[in-house]
Amino acid sequence: MAGFVNRENRVPYYQRMFQEGGRKHIRQWNQTSKSKIFLYPYYTVLFGGFAGSMYMMGRMVLGHKTWFGKG
Template sequence: MAGFVNRENRVPHYQKLFQEGGRHAVRQWNQTPKSKVLLTPYYIILFGGFSGSMYMMGRLVLGHKTWFGKD
């Protein structure tokens, strides 16, 4: 537990990182190096789900109740 208390304070480093990014119109969640790794699957699931919902909504309006075929 003593290692946790006596470690280096990284708050000024992160404050500088996020304040510099704000001047360049980069969102806070997109400033760190691992942001791309974390956000890419999220965006795929988000927009994939939205696209699938819109596709099926259009098919239901036309009277088809399955993803494929003329059912």
């Protein structure tokens, strides 16, 4: 626990970084080096779920209640 208490204060660093990003027109959630690690899986799930919903909506309109086959 001693490492947590005596740790360097990173708040001024992040404030500077986010304020500079505003001038470059970079979205706040896309400014850090870890952004892509978090955003790409999120986008995959978000748009995959949307695409799956649209696919199944089309199948339901045609009278099919399962993902595959004629069920």
